[in-house]
Amino acid sequence: MPKRFVVAASEFPDLPRFHAGYELAEVLTAAAQQLHDTVTPHSTMHTAVRLAVTLLPGADHAGISVIERSHHRRTVAWTDEVVRSAEAGHTSGAQAPYWGHLWTAPVVRLEDSEADDGGALLAELGLRSALSLRLRADRRRLTVLTAYSRKPRAFDEAATRVGRLFTAHVSLALDSATVREQLTEAMRTRDLIGQATGILMERMDMDAAEAFESLVKASQRENIKLRDLARRIVDAHNAP
Numbered sequence: 001m002p003k004r005f006v007v008a009a010s011e012f013p014d015l016p017r018f019h020a021g022y023e024l025a026e027v028l029t030a031a032a033q034q035l036h037d038t039v040t041p042h043s044t045m046h047t048a049v050r051l052a053v054t055l056l057p058g059a060d061h062a063g064i065s066v067i068e069r070s071h072h073r074r075t076v077a078w079t080d081e082v083v084r085s086a087e088a089g090h091t092s093g094a095q096a097p098y099w100g101h102l103w104t105a106p107v108v109r110l111e112d113s114e115a116d117d118g119g120a121l122l123a124e125l126g127l128r129s130a131l132s133l134r135l136r137a138d139r140r141r142l143t144v145l146t147a148y149s150r151k152p153r154a155f156d157e158a159a160t161r162v163g164r165l166f167t168a169h170v171s172l173a174l175d176s177a178t179v180r181e182q183l184t185e186a187m188r189t190r191d192l193i194g195q196a197t198g199i200l201m202e203r204m205d206m207d208a209a210e211a212f213e214s215l216v217k218a219s220q221r222e223n224i225k226l227r228d229l230a231r232r233i234v235d236a237h238n239a240p
Contacts, residue, residue, distance in 0.1 A: 024162065024165070027055065028055075028165055028166065028169060031051050031055060031166065031169060032169040032172075032173070034047055034051060035047055035048060035051070035169055035170060035173035036173050036176065038173065038177055039177065039180065040177055040180075040181055041174055041177045041178050041181060042076075042077070043177070044170070044173050044174050044177045045064045045076055045077035045174065046077050048062075048064060048077065048145065048170045048173075048174075049062040049063055049064055049077045049078060049079050049145070050062075050079060051166070052079075052145060052147050052163075052166065053079055053147070055162060055166055056131070056147045056155075056159055056162055056163050056166065057154075057155075057156075057158060057159040057162065058129065058131075058147070058149045058151060058154030058155050058156075058159050059131075059147035059148070059149060059154075059155075059159075060148060060149050060150050060151075061078075061079050061080045061082055061083050061127075061147070061148040061149075062078070062079050062083065062145065062146065062147045062148065063075050063077060063078040063079065063083035063084070063086075063087060063145075063146055063148075064076055064077040064078075064135070064143065064144065064145050064146075065087055065099075065143070065144050065146065066141055066142070066143050066144075067099060067100075067102070067141060067142040067143075067144060068140065068141050069139075069140055069141070073087060073099070075087045075088070082125055082126070082127070082148070083146075083148065085125055086121060086122065086125055086127060086130075086148060087146070098110045098130070098132070099132050099144060099146070102132055102134050102137075102142055102144055103137075103142065106133065106134045106164070107131070107132070107133050107134070107160055107163070107164065108131075108132045109129070109130070109131050109132075109155050109160070110122065110129065110130040110131075110132070111128065111129055111152060111153060112127065112128045112129070112152065122148070126150055127148045127149065127150060128149060128150055128151050128152040128153075128154065129148070129149040129151065129152060129153060129154040129155055130146055130147070130148050130149075130155075131146065131147045131149075131154075131155040131159065131160065131163055132144050132145070132146040133145050133146075133147075133163050133164060133167045134167070135167055135170055135171050135174065136171060136174070143174075145163075145167055145170065147163065189227045189230075192227060192230045192231055192234060193212075193215070193226060193227065193230045195230070195234045196215060196229070196230035196231075196233040196234055197211045197212050197215060197230075198211075199233055199234065199237050200214055200215060200233070215229065215230065215233075
């Protein structure tokens with residue numbers, strides 16, 4: 001059975017089509033380029049779920065979620081509303097659903113016949129199989145990519161292997177986008193604090209060190225982040 005594509009070709013024009021005899025390395029390289037061209041973690045995850053449907057054999061839908069130790073789950077990227085329905089339903093279950101196993105295993109597969117572990121919810125939504133793969137993990141939370149299929153036993157060992165290779169690229173791209181975002185925010189914060197310091201220097205006739213010290217003390221006194229206080233001063237100064 002050939003791979004069914006649900007992503008428009010125009011969305012990923014440089015991605016080779018997935019067909020019999022395809023070169024996995026070539027496809028993953030093109031996918032990695034698509035991922036690393038994104039500029040924020042949000043856009044990286046948005047691209048990843050669409051690529052997952054294109055690349056993973058058997059996948060019809062995909063989503064990325066953040067799972068807390070408290071079992072709270074937040075879906076942060078998805079291809080279809082059915083993904084949000086499937087993952088929202090898991091948060092209300094009394095028993096730990098199948099994604100709870102991802103704390104100790106990098107991959108979890110689920111069939112709709114596994115009612116005690118969340119399979120019944122899949123069946124209610126017309127889904128028959130799920131493949132969850134860890135993207136990130138620390139003591140407090142997991143970031144997980146899950147592919148869903150409308151066919152039973154859709155995700156075999158070959159699909160799992162492709163999924164693990166793909167999520168390795170997603171993880172690297174996500175880390176890279178996160179670092180870029182943090183550096184950009186740090187630069188913006190530095191510029192904002194610099195502007196606020198300059199305003200205080202002008203208003204209060206003090207040097208840069210005194211103005212910055214005054215800003216820090218006000219931040220501590222009012223229990224507000226230095227960045228937020230600086231933004232307040234700059235906004236008030238620029239207000240008409």
